[in-house]
Amino acid sequence: MSVEARAEVILLTGECRLEDAEPLAAALAERMRPVDVSQCREAHAAVVQALLSLGAEVVGTPADPFLRDLVAPNWTSKPLGEETLL
Amino acid sequence: MDLQDELLQQFLIEGRELVERATADVSALKAAPQDRGRLDALFRSLHTLKGSAALFDLPALVRLLHAAEERLAAARQAAGPPPLGPVTETLDLTERWLDALAGGGPSGDLIESTSRLAARLDAAGGAAADEGSAEAPQGLVRVVYQPPRDAYFRGEDPLAIARGLPGLVRLSVAAEPEATPAAYDPFACVLKLTAWCAAPLSAVGAAVRLLGDEAQVVAEAAAPSPEPAEAPGLDLRTLRIESARLDALAGLVDELVVAKNALLHLTGARADETRAMANARAALDRLVGDLHAGVTDLRLVDLGRLFSRFPRQVREMAEALGKAVDLTTAGDGLKLDKAVIEGLYEPVLHLVRNALDHGVETPAAREAAGKPARATLRLAARAQGDTVLVEVTDDGRGLDLARIRQKAVERGLIAAEAAAALEDAAAAELVFLPGFSTAATVSDVSGRGVGMDAVRAAVGRLGGRVTLRSQPGAGLTVSLALPARVMLTKLLTVVAGGERFAAPLESVVELHQVSQAELTEIRAERAYVRRETVIPLLKLAELLGLPAAPEPARFPALSVEVEGAPVGLQVDAVGERWEAPMRPLAGLLADYPGVLGTVTEGDGRVLLVLDLAELAG
Numbered sequence: 097m098s099v100e101a102r103a104e105v106i107l108l109t110g111e112c113r114l115e116d117a118e119p120l121a122a123a124l125a126e127r128m129r130p131v132d133v134s135q136c137r138e139a140h141a142a143v144v145q146a147l148l149s150l151g152a153e154v155v156g157t158p159a160d161p162f163l164r165d166l167v168a169p170n171w172t173s174k175p176l177g178e179e180t181l182l
Numbered sequence: 183m184d185l186q187d188e189l190l191q192q193f194l195i196e197g198r199e200l201v202e203r204a205t206a207d208v209s210a211l212k213a214a215p216q217d218r219g220r221l222d223a224l225f226r227s228l229h230t231l232k233g234s235a236a237l238f239d240l241p242a243l244v245r246l247l248h249a250a251e252e253r254l255a256a257a258r259q260a261a262g263p264p265p266l267g268p269v270t271e272t273l274d275l276t277e278r279w280l281d282a283l284a285g286g287g288p289s290g291d292l293i294e295s296t297s298r299l300a301a302r303l304d305a306a307g308g309a310a311a312d313e314g315s316a317e318a319p320q321g322l323v324r325v326v327y328q329p330p331r332d333a334y335f336r337g338e339d340p341l342a343i344a345r346g347l348p349g350l351v352r353l354s355v356a357a358e359p360e361a362t363p364a365a366y367d368p369f370a371c372v373l374k375l376t377a378w379c380a381a382p383l384s385a386v387g388a389a390v391r392l393l394g395d396e397a398q399v400v401a402e403a404a405a406p407s408p409e410p411a412e413a414p415g416l417d418l419r420t421l422r423i424e425s426a427r428l429d430a431l432a433g434l435v436d437e438l439v440v441a442k443n444a445l446l447h448l449t450g451a452r453a454d455e456t457r458a459m460a461n462a463r464a465a466l467d468r469l470v471g472d473l474h475a476g477v478t479d480l481r482l483v484d485l486g487r488l489f490s491r492f493p494r495q496v497r498e499m500a501e502a503l504g505k506a507v508d509l510t511t512a513g514d515g516l517k518l519d520k521a522v523i524e525g526l527y528e529p530v531l532h533l534v535r536n537a538l539d540h541g542v543e544t545p546a547a548r549e550a551a552g553k554p555a556r557a558t559l560r561l562a563a564r565a566q567g568d569t570v571l572v573e574v575t576d577d578g579r580g581l582d583l584a585r586i587r588q589k590a591v592e593r594g595l596i597a598a599e600a601a602a603a604l605e606d607a608a609a610a611e612l613v614f615l616p617g618f619s620t621a622a623t624v625s626d627v628s629g630r631g632v633g634m635d636a637v638r639a640a641v642g643r644l645g646g647r648v649t650l651r652s653q654p655g656a657g658l659t660v661s662l663a664l665p666a667r668v669m670l671t672k673l674l675t676v677v678a679g680g681e682r683f684a685a686p687l688e689s690v691v692e693l694h695q696v697s698q699a700e701l702t703e704i705r706a707e708r709a710y711v712r713r714e715t716v717i718p719l720l721k722l723a724e725l726l727g728l729p730a731a732p733e734p735a736r737f738p739a740l741s742v743e744v745e746g747a748p749v750g751l752q753v754d755a756v757g758e759r760w761e762a763p764m765r766p767l768a769g770l771l772a773d774y775p776g777v778l779g780t781v782t783e784g785d786g787r788v789l790l791v792l793d794l795a796e797l798a799g
Contacts, residue, residue: 148357
């Protein structure tokens with residue numbers, strides 16, 4: 097199970113694939129909560145897109161160098177409300 | 183019209199605009215090759231052209247535009263001189279495609295030329311890319327990758343593709359924001375990825391080759407910089423309006439001016455006009471004037487629209503004639519009324535043909551005369567008060583006045599003694615006589631049976647004049663002085679042969695009251711004297727073919743200038759001065775001699791506006 101919607105946080109764990117984008121979006125649509133990516137090893141573009149498009153607050157640092165160094169700056173360095181809302 | 187047709191029509195319009203714009207950018211880059219903004223603009227135009235052409239089944243054209251774009255991109259990243267020659271050829275061919283698409287479709291010849299040029303560009307591009315990667319291995323390569331909306335459905339993971347790029351050092355991931363999470367479609371790809379790679383251009387290019395148009399690869403000299411400004415996708419500051427609708431609006435405003443004149447005439451004539459009525463009358467007068475000016479402004483078009491039609495023509499003509507000619511343009515930004523721009527094409531084209539055919543010498547002859555082998559043809563426009571001067575200048579041999587005199591005599595246009603007695607300036611004017619042509623043989627380029635008289639007539643219909651300035655051995659300048667905008671024409675009503683006419687006030691130099699007693703007969707013609715000048719007198723009614731009226735003891739005469747000398751025109755009476763928008767004659771009457779157009783009087787009557795100088799000439 098890659099997307100785990102808890103009361104205060106949504107956990108992304110392991111390899112998050114295309115099919116995980118839907119439950120992630122549904123969970124965020126139900127109620128906006130921070131998304132914890134510290135356990136995420138890999139993420140499909142659709143999952144990253146859901147985080148960015150819906151402006152989710154992302155917490156935690158993934159271990160994977162690609163996610164940590166190249167993908168993560170896109171959500172931490174660009175807080176919601178600025179570039180994404182233009 | 184089905185959708186595809188509609189799209190094609192749109193492409194034909196936009197395509198021409200893009201070619202025009204790109205041609206202007208190429209001209210600017212010739213003068214300033216380092217102008218980054220122009221280079222970017224040129225790149226965008228080519229890119230948009232390619233994108234639009236791809237909507238239709240035009241593989242040859244798309245391939246050519248793609249190749250040209252690649253070459254330009256390579257020059258842009260290497261900061262080298264842009265390949266303007268091949269780009270110009272590409273634009274020429276694109277224009278021919280647009281012509282072909284508007285007509286019967288592309289010919290086999292056109293398709294072949296297109297493929298040949300594309301192949302040449304590709305070959306040159308390969309060589310340039312190799313050099314580039316050898317010289318600048320340190321620069322970063324930027325990849326802009328916009329996957330299609332259905333990428334996820336196709337089983338693609340754009341992020342994994344980005345991850346696989348060689349030497350990836352930075353990645354920007356942007357997604358379209360979704361304001362209502364409930365409406366979010368998790369399976370529609372709305373990502374735009376920008377990646378920077380520390381790897382050779384060729385390696386990065388190979389990695390994204392399969393992505394085709396979805397990814398664009400550009401090498402950057404420096405470290406990742408903020409993304410360059412994108413071309414504005416939808417520019418709402420400007421609006422495309424069918425010119426017919428604008429013309430209809432202009433026609434309505436013209437009629438409003440007439441209606442206003444009628445109303446003003448009525449109220450102004452009333453003895454019991456109150457101050458309030460007078461104020462309202464003045465306000466209406468001013469508002470209608472402003473409205474007319476505003477609508478007239480809408481019809482103004484850049485002269486660049488006219489000039490941009492010539493680079494290709496000049497190249498083709500020069501090639502056909504075996505001459506080397508550079509075309510320069512100036513004053514593209516000046517604006518003229520749409521009708522004037524349209525009406526100018528034919529006469530300017532004729533002048534350009536004349537210049538290339540008769541004015542410009544062959545490269546050998548030019549060198550023999552101590553001139554550069556390549557001739558320069560200049561199309562320039564500048565504003566001068568209310569007029570715009572459009573000049574066609576060549577640095578060829580100038581007018582051969584001896585030859586012009588001889589021709590005019592041979593054609594029986596003038597007697598030999600008269601020709602010899604003419605001053606040079608007057609001899610040059612002989613080329614404007616109907617039936618005059620200096621070319622010994624009719625050539626493909628200018629021998630179309632149109633002479634300078636047609637140019638003068640065409641420009642005259644636009645309310646302009648043509649003058650010549652020749653420097654023997656050094657070139658010829660033909661100046662067209664045109665009204666900057668179609669304005670309310672100041673008119674004078676005259677009565678001749680019992681009929682009412684209008685004449686442009688500016689064409690009347692003076693108004694004379696002449697009595698029979700002061701008339702003198704000179705060789706069966708009548709004349710009178712004003713300020714020690716003998717003024718020949720003609721009857722306007724006679725010139726118009728109207729029945730002669732009994733001669734009054736005193737009558738008014740309009741003094742007009744014909745070839746620098748005054749001529750008096752006898753009329754029955756002179757009426758009021760007023761102003762109105764003049765409509766040029768259309769259809770069968772368009773070339774009717776001696777008539778400039780029509781105006782509608784306040785009471786709805788239509789008057790002919792006479793060209794007094796032409797009638798008296």
